[in-house]
Amino acid sequence: MAILALQARASHVQGGQLTYRWVSGTTYEVTLVTYRDCSGIGAETSFTLAARSGGCASTATTATLIQTGVPLLGTPYCPGIQAQVICPDNSGTVPFTNFKEYTYIGRINLPPADEWVLSVESCCRPETRTLAGGVSAGFRFEATLNNRITPAGGTVQTIENTSPRFAANQAGIRFECAQKNATVTFSANDPVDNDSLVYELAPPLDGCNTPNSFLSYPTNLRCTTRTVAGCTYTCSGTTPASFSPTFPIAVSFDTTGTCPNRTLTPRFRFSPADGLFSFTAASFVPGNTTAAQAQNKYVVVGKVTEYRRFPGSNRRYKVGSIRRDMLVVIIDCGTNSPPDPPQVVVSTQQTNAVVRTTRDSTYITVQACNYARVRLRFTDPNTSNLLTVEPFNNPSNVLEGGDIGEYLGVSANGSAQPQATLLFQPQPNFVGTTRTLLFRITDDGCPFKGTQVRPVVIRVVEGEFARALASTNQQNQAVVCEGQPVTINALVQRPDSVIRNRQVYAFTWSGSRTGITPAEGLNPGDANLQNITVRPTRTTRYYLTITPTRAFQPALCRDTASILVRILPRLTASFTVAERAFYANRDNIPPRIFTFTNTTPSLAPNDSVRWTYKRITNDAGEQVMEDEIVFSRQRIGNPELTLDQGGQYEIRLFVFNNVAGTSCPSAVALKTVQVPPLVIPNVITPNGDGKNETLVLQSLPDNNQVQIFNRWGRLVREYKNYQNDWDAKDQPDGIYYFMVTAQNGQRLKGWVEIIR
The missing domain is CATH 2.60.40 (Immunoglobulin-like)
Known part of the structure; x- marks a missing residue:
């Protein structure tokens, strides 16, 4: 804890932002939030707001912003240390470094102009690792308002605008662990005007149109190609010669690939969609001197520009911008690590929800017209730590008041494994949209609490879930014989529930995609049953429409499917x-x-x-x-x-x-x-006329013996395996006898008469 002690400093403003709210007519209420270094001089009781519409040299409209409310003390420490943290309203020595949040409010008249630049200037910034000038560097808060718009091809329009709001539970001063993955955000929302927001990293300002100068990037922390133990490490991209708005922190490197060739990539990521930036701080410099502590401080400025679409135009026009000037303080967290990325569990079946978790973000893809219950389970690598989870932005706004889904809160908050529950049932008009829920997860590590901002990115895609199956389980078609019935079942491939209710579906069967043609072979009175029995006389495709009757927009959430019933024609054999x-x-x-x-x-x-x-x-x-x-x-x-x-x-x-x-x-x-019957002829006429020329014996057994005798019993011819070829050409006319002997000894006797 000794390394946390600080001496009093002359500088005191560490960060903050300027926002505004339209009141009526041309009157706007402007709010300045500043973060004062507890070890610096006392906070101002007021600031002067300047508004210019003609450039830096133009005459300013001014107003006074008066300190209001009770200053809020930062709470980066565990309870035991936090109880010892003091932050006097005037300068003095403090036992541990910390900050206080001050709010200043005033009103100003801003007639229509192409652009108003609102600013508050103060001296001075604390000494940091990124900016030149030390405590002499100026500090300018700035916002813009465009309350006179000339749409292309249109007429001049005077508008009112209320600037976006930064999340109330995320201070502009961040304490992040060295050599640990960190995610920080300057996310905002626009609940009044619902304008489109675009995020960027911007330069800190010393004065009007005058950015602060950046210091050189530490030489020893730059990426260099090198070979270690036979493995070559090559830089992907380069670390800059100097710090810049888009590379404002000294970071470590991600290493990818396998030896002998590996790649080093600077560990800094920024998302213009939601103002998130993630990084791994390269180092922590110990010591309680000003110079040592300055090596752990980095200035990051996030800018949010809002755009509005006007009726009759597809273009979006800039209507204003705000900036958050942040100070990221790198600390030595020792063995305490930031909380882990949440584990995502989809507890409903057949939802087709897809989950992807990366080092920086959690992505959940949900399908329109479908229901999914999703749980985020939060854990900490230090298993003894207890976690507190809170949404960073308004979940109801992010989830469109239930049209995308609902946030049911966190159970077991303050335990080792709290769990947040989300219910999704997106309406189809949100297909193709992306929404980001931000969760801040804080552990109770000591002395510094580990904190992680976790974006949960929700993407809505189109869903096709209904499918009809024939009872033969032939999937997308059935083959039946002519005249046979076939049963077709309407199977709904999605859960049978919606949020806090059970889903009920209506079914319609038709013979065409339009749904107006009667289905072949179906009783018209059965067209709205879930399961139907048909007797088609020809090959027919049946079309099914499934319509949810609860929770979703029925006309837009209908699912369609079809099934081909192929008829095998009746054959006529011949x-x-x-x-x-x-x-x-x-x-x-x-x-x-x-x-x-x-x-x-x-x-x-x-x-x-x-x-x-x-x-x-x-x-x-x-x-x-x-x-x-x-x-x-x-x-x-x-x-x-x-x-x-x-x-x-x-x-x-x-x-x-x-x-x-x-x-x-x-x-x-x-x-x-x-x-014809088996008849052994008793007359043959071997006269050469080609008819009845030989003695034919039907059905002779194999390996037979045939003997032919004259009327006196003398053997005149003998055959082995007789071939029905005896024509008696060497014998006179008369009566002859024959005897057939089979291989098994059985005998057949008969006679034949020869007539020529």
Whole structure:
């Protein structure tokens, strides 16, 4: 604590800002907030405000700003140290460095002008590491007001304007830990006029149009390319030769890449969208002398310019600006580190909310017309520290009064793990917009409290969440057979609740995107059911509209989906039959060979077929009961069937539709064919006329033996595996006998007469 002790100083103003509020007519109320160094001289009781509309040399309109209210003491310390901090209203020695916030208010008449420059000047700035001149450097507070606007192509307009307001709970004096990541903001809001705000880092002012001069950037802290232990470190960008408005702090470097090549990037980031700047201070210089303590002080100036759009114009015109002159004091926090980035938990399912956390910010992307409950869990690397979390800007304004969402506050505040809860249900007119919530997280570390400003950036995007699924779970289409019903379910892919309520949806089914065409095969009375059953006669696309009835704008939050129901047409099976004799010129005896041709129209490559046969009568015309046998599954070509038993047969062709795993009932074609009875001829006429020339024995077994005898019993011919080719050409006419012997010894006997 000894390093915190300070001696009295002559300078006393460390920072502050000038803002204004329109009262009526051309009267404005101007407020000056200053931050006085507790170790410096006493604070003024009043300041002179100057307003000029014609440049630095023009005559000023002046007013007196009177100190008002009770000065507020800074609270950067833990309770034990803070209790010992005193800040006398007059100069004197203090045990620990600190600041007091003073407020001065006055009124001034500002007639319409292209631009008023409002200013308050004071001497002097404290000695810092960034600015030349030491305690002789001037201190100028400044704001501008443009209350006469000439829109392009329009007429001159006189306006009233109230400047933006800086967050009340963020002082312009910041104590930040050396070698620790820090995030600071000069964020503001404009609750009166709702003008657009643009942030920038600006130069500190010594006088009118006269910026303070900056000192050189410390040589030993500049980035240099170097090689260490075989690893080359290369600078990305350069550290400046001197401090500047956009590089106002001596910082450490981020190291990226892997050896042998790594990159060093100065650790300073600024966001013009919300006035946040993050950095890691490079060093802390110990000591209680003025020179030593000056090495830990940096001047940063944030400027907020406001723009307004006028009716009939797409341009935005500048209507004013304010500046916050800040002093960042680097301290040695020892083992105490700033709080961690919050852990983000999306506790609702199917919200499609996307969370991304970086070193500096937390990003939450939420979808319009959808509900998401998000929790931010805050922790500290020093697990024994207790945390206090408070919103930095007005959450209701940021979340558009509930049109984007709601902030439910912080639970377990003051504990080791407080938690903030946000509910989102963005209206669709906010698609493409970004809003930033700022949270200040403070631990109870000692002597200095660790503080972190955490931006939570909320981006609203368009959402498509409704999806219709067929009951077959074929996702975005269903394939059914003609005449079959199919059930389509309307599935809502989003939570069934909104803030403090359950969501109720209305469902509409139609045959077109416009919603006015009746759906094919759907009973009109079922068009508003969640789940429908249809019987389409042709391939049809069904369109679904899902409309939330609570919380959201129904006309804008409708979700649409569609599903294609593909109909497999009913097939008509058909085929033709051709037949021929197994033995040449033996049409009246079996076997018979049948050839089939599939003539089914519209047969698709994925369709399947089955050919079967079944004997229904024998060669005597008697009914028989035999099994149906599959003889082919050939879809194209000409399958053949050989039948050697006499009788009548039924031939069937089965055709199946097959698409996407769906097989429809078969189409069947039936024809009957006749096989002549097995009759062994007892007369042959080998006279050369080509008819009945040889002895034909039907259905001969394999490995047979055929013996032929004359009427006296003499063997005249013997065959192994007879081929029905004995024509008796070397024998006289008459009666002959034959005997067929099978391999198993069975015998068949018969006779035949030769007549020429």
